[in-house]
Amino acid sequence: MSFEVLEQLEAKIQTAVDTITLLQMEVEELKEQKQALESEANELRSGREALEQKMQNMQQEQTAWQERIRGLLGKMDNVE
Structure with missing residues (x-):
């Protein structure tokens, strides 16, 4: 092989090594x-679960209040 061919081969090898290095960094x-x-996805998932739990608690609280109001209205109906 001639010296010129070896230089071309060396340049191609160096280019390949450089490309591999860049790809590894990427x-x-x-x-x-x-x-x-x-x-971030785990944090968002945890946040969503906390919000769902809070919403469920608030719905239960709302239901409890509605029942109390209905009971008080029923007592008022009995008074009249």
Whole structure:
């Protein structure tokens, strides 16, 4: 092989190594982004569950108040 062919081969190898290095860096960055998104998704899921629980508690409280009001209105009807 001639020296020129070896230089071309070396340049191609170096380009391949550089590309692989850049792709590895990109993969690491994407892994970090994925981790951050998973964390955010878990936080949102927890927040949603807390809100659903709060809504359920408020609905139960509303039902209890409605029953109390109905009972008081029933007593008022009995007085008249």
